Amino acid sequence: MKLSAYCDCYTDNSYFLFNKKNHITFFNIHSIEKIGYFLAKNPTIGESFVEIISQKYERTFSKLVAECFEGKVFSIEKRLKVKGMDDVLLQIVLTPVFIDPENPQVACTIIDSNRKSNQMKLLDEYSHLASHDLRAPITNILSLSSLMNFPDMELFDTRKIKELLRDINFQAEKLDDIIKMLNSLINKEQEADDFIAESTRIASKHIMLIDDDSLTNKLHHMIITKHNKNKRVVQFGSSISALDYLKQNKPDLILLDLNMPEIDGWTFLKLLEEQKPDIDVVIISSTIDPAERTRAQSYRSVKDFLTKPLTYEKIKHLVDN
Structure with missing residues (x-):
């Protein structure tokens, strides 16, 4: 789950528009299961909201809508008691809409606050871990x-x-x-997909290292050459210089970082497959985002996805003769 998903509670809502006669001019119900406890029946365009709202909330709601037509804004939370279930917590936002002075309207947004509260708790937990632990x-x-x-x-x-x-x-x-x-x-609702790809060539004698971190390149060069003296290992600190090298050279294997300036790893892969699609690539990245691993599988040149720090145990099946 991406961080943007924590804001879904504000997008997956139910909306209503009422005119000065209290008639519904537009509505979109995201989940009738939730707001059904607030409504007496399903709405229809042209119907008065007084007829669709549960009788116990009708007087208060009508008063607030009337005040909205005078320019006021309201945001209230309502806990609905539901027999045999946990309470339903709804946030109801009433806002005047004066786009057309001749036809003022009131927008009513109903938010599932139970969901919002759960997401905010996760954000609080994330914040605590980041700032303390x-x-x-x-x-x-x-x-x-x-x-x-x-x-x-x-x-x-x-x-x-x-x-x-x-x-x-x-x-x-x-x-x-x-x-x-x-x-x-x-990423609570996502799991990293197992990387299923063809094996790389048995003998990778000519290896390219592409990473904008020079220390990472040096460490990876040391790991590979320490156990394989006969390897030709070339290092590049940018994708641009690596692409220039590929115009005149064809390595057996490329170890590629993803997060790089100018041209990132994804763009490099696209350009590589357009020019030399038969070169094997292994992504070496610090990311642990499962979505990145899944995305990598869409490139036919990518044969594996390894997470930093790189060790000889991780790559010996790629570089050993």
């Missing part, structure tokens, strides 16, 4: 890394440096777990 390991990592500049750092033996790196790694793992938790909140 997420900050803790980040500040620890920054503090630990700052020790690298400690005046006596050159006196540290290998054991102490390894301990420091282990502490940094532990905090980074905590940070990664929290980010995954945040992602699961946003």
